[in-house]
Amino acid sequence: xxxxxxxxxxxxxxxxxxxxxxxxxxxxxxxxxxxxxxxxxxxxxxxxxxxxxxxxxxxxxxxxxxxxxxxxxxxxxx
Amino acid sequence: xxxxxxxxxxxxxxxxxxxxxxxxxxxxxxxxxxxxxxxxxxxxxxxxxxxxxxxxxxxxxxxxxxxxxxxxxxxxxxxxxxxxxxxxxxxxxxxxxxxxxxxxxxxxxxxxxxxxxxxxxxxxxxxxxxxxxxxxxxxxxxxxxxxxxxxxxxxxxxxxxxxxxx
Ligand code: FES
Numbered sequence: 001x002x003x004x005x006x007x008x009x010x011x012x013x014x015x016x017x018x019x020x021x022x023x024x025x026x027x028x029x030x031x032x033x034x035x036x037x038x039x040x041x042x043x044x045x046x047x048x049x050x051x052x053x054x055x056x057x058x059x060x061x062x063x064x065x066x067x068x069x070x071x072x073x074x075x076x077x078x
Numbered sequence: 079x080x081x082x083x084x085x086x087x088x089x090x091x092x093x094x095x096x097x098x099x100x101x102x103x104x105x106x107x108x109x110x111x112x113x114x115x116x117x118x119x120x121x122x123x124x125x126x127x128x129x130x131x132x133x134x135x136x137x138x139x140x141x142x143x144x145x146x147x148x149x150x151x152x153x154x155x156x157x158x159x160x161x162x163x164x165x166x167x168x169x170x171x172x173x174x175x176x177x178x179x180x181x182x183x184x185x186x187x188x189x190x191x192x193x194x195x196x197x198x199x200x201x202x203x204x205x206x207x208x209x210x211x212x213x214x215x216x217x218x219x220x221x222x223x224x225x226x227x228x229x230x231x232x233x234x235x236x237x238x239x240x241x242x243x244x
Pocket of ligand 1: 180181182183196197199201213214
């Protein structure tokens with residue numbers, strides 16, 4: 001039988017890994033957006049640059065928000 | 079000696095190279111910030127540049143400058159926009175951007191194959207409409223719109239063509 005503290009620790013660990021994977025996915029989306037914009041700019045079509053920049057900023061915002069969540073999660077453990 | 083050194087400088091490589099999950103998360107977040115900054119930079123760059131390109135008619139060559147089956151390089155609309163003017167048949171002129179639509183290598187005219195060829199990745203474009211004939215370029219070459227006024231050839235604009243299906 002697991003103690004409450006052990007169960008909490010496992011729960012926190014799973015949450016952390018979930019957030020980490022989500023963070024990684026957002027970074028991959030940003031890389032994809034960046035490549036798309038570069039390709040379009042080289043082709044003389046700048047129309048995609050602004051929406052892609054907004055998308056990238058949103059991804060970054062979510063990542064920062066998650067990072068502070070993680071810091072809080074770690075503090076709780078201490 | 080070795081033991082003494084270890085005692086004086088107690089470096090634990092395993093511990094030293096250890097990256098905690100939180101550090102990794104921080105690294106990813108910083109990378110995300112860098113990518114976001116890069117995207118914003120590109121958006122600003124593209125909106126600054128957008129207003130500057132103007133397609134004013136410009137005299138690019140005299141009719142006598144381009145022999146039949148020959149070509150001539152020129153820049154249009156900006157000095158860095160390299161283009162090529164070709165006279166495939168007598169009295170018939172076509173002009174295209176020289177920037178390959180794959181990774182921007184300069185294309186060259188191959189009269190023997192009647193095509194524009196990109197040596198970087200073996201790409202080729204049709205002389206009649208700039209469509210991709212072979213290789214990795216994803217789009218046709220931008221076509222420069224021309225007008226012959228007496229003995230002079232003018233560029234009037236650039237048309238970005240769509241990929242022809244089939
Ligand atoms: S740059 Fe022209 S085919 Fe790759």
